[in-house]
Amino acid sequence: MSTPSTATTTPPSSGLEASMAARRTPEQLKASRALLWRELLTSLWAPLVILGVAFIPYIILIEFVPAAAAWAQPLMQDLALAMLIFFVGLIVWRTVFPKKQKLRHLRHEARELVSELERIHQRLPGKISAEVSAKLTEQAMLVEAASLAGDAALLEKETKTLDTLATQLLGAFRKQGAWDFVSGFAKALAVAVVIRVFIIEPYRIPSGSMLPTLELGDQVFINKFIYGVRLPFTNYVPFVIVRPPARGDVIVFNNPVQQDVDFIKRVVGIPGDKVELIDGQVFINGEAQPRTLEKEDLIVYNRHENMPWYPEHLRLYQENLGGKVHAVLQEGLHARTDREGPYIVPPGNVFVMGDNRENSLDSRYGLGSGRGVAFVPYGNIKGKAMVVWMALGYGGWFSGLFDGTGLRTDRLFEPVR
Incomplete structure (x- = not known):
């Protein structure tokens, strides 16, 4: 033995x-x-x-x-x-x-x-x-x-x-250690995907339609779960987590008219609302939403793709939309159109507009299609804009080297209101 x-x-x-x-x-x-x-x-x-x-x-x-x-x-x-x-x-x-x-x-x-x-x-x-x-x-x-x-x-x-x-x-x-590396990388990638799909996602402001709230070149984080988890590769939200979209929320959504394009606008009407604009003032269900003139000549900077920055002289208002105060812009003393609407928001949808009211392809204009009113279904909403985490806009650091575009440190961590 x-x-x-x-x-x-x-x-x-x-x-x-x-x-x-x-x-x-x-x-x-x-x-x-x-x-x-x-x-x-x-x-x-x-x-x-x-x-x-x-x-x-x-x-x-x-x-x-x-x-x-x-x-x-x-x-x-x-x-x-x-x-x-x-x-x-x-x-x-x-x-x-x-x-x-x-x-x-x-x-x-x-x-x-x-x-x-x-x-x-x-x-x-x-x-x-x-x-x-x-x-x-x-x-x-x-x-x-x-x-x-x-x-x-x-x-x-x-x-x-x-x-x-x-x-x-x-x-x-x-x-066998190579598998440890691969599995570790896969786990890290899975965590990153979960965070981006279900929790928080960055979004770059592509136009001046949300001036002065959000400027061209602002980079914002959007809250992906507040309205409910949107299933990947679908426009379906099985249940609400915190609350449904509310008037005044700034949302990022997948354009239901122009597929594979994301827009950012402000929710003005929720399901069942009747939305009208009379000389630029918003009326919801027949009730005027208060707005006050803050500045008669506000200079904001805008640009189009591959074009230089240019100044716009606009009137700045503070609008109270269902208790949420935010800034809106209008070109002159009177709006371009005397009356717009009424628009009746169907169930499961929202009516959106840009804060730069006369320079925004929003629900009033078919979300860019030009074919009448277009609403945003709940399932197309990706999340609520929360905060500016980076701003590469007009002026700021090193703007002289990049055709007027620079790092805007004054806008860092600006809450989206």
Whole structure:
């Protein structure tokens, strides 16, 4: 009767990370955590992550407490400027100190290798003997010690030794690591698709039809779930999540007349409403929606495709649409058309108009088709516009280099009202 091998009688390892954690002294643990945080905060991703973490509560705040934008928007703009300076500083630091950058790269490679070995341990519980795990743990601790010491040459040597040892002891298992990479990438892609399809999506303002609320070149985020989840590749919303579209909402929708084209307009009429315009003033179900003249000569800048920017002199009004106050524009003292409508909004549809009332292909004009009134079915609505996250419009930074188009920092994080 043969004697059982050591690999069979020794209990299997619980994991590389667990074995390493058991060997660390309190001082090593503290130093390891401090190094990890230092590496994270000096990553080029750090400014973007910090800004993104602050942006999430910001959009929730301005959505539910609109008045908070008066102080929250300047804070977000200041934070964005600080993160830009931080990002540029990191690039300069890496350029001036290339040895530090090399050490950072080596530490990244070492962490990736240790993470790979940990995944193998977790994927194959009980199949890796404690002796093999102990050898890998011992060498991994040497790698960690070199990393904490900041010795680039030693770290490179110990990492190569660990890589060679892992190939010798786990060669067959390491070949399966490619699937880990593919599955990890697939999971990340799936998360990104879910976020874009069901939660939030960017949209670029393509025209001046929503001036002055949204300017040409503004990039906005739209809330994809507030009205209900729109099933991909369909125009069907099985159920409402928060609420249906309301008067005054600015929505992005797939044009039901011009397929594969997205429009952004303001909801003026909801199902059952009778909408009329008399000398530019909106009437809903026979009731005038109040509007007040704010400025007789407002200059806004517009452009058409491949054409230069040009100024427009328009009258600025503040319109109260069902309790939602927003800006609208009109060319002269009187509207071009004395009377428009009435338009009766059918069930499951909304009536939309642009805030630049006399320069908008909206429901009054067949949503660009020119064939009478056109409504927007609920199923065509992609979401509600929330906030401007980027603005590449007239003026701003570097506009002299790009035919008048520049980064409009004054419009960053502007709530869409």
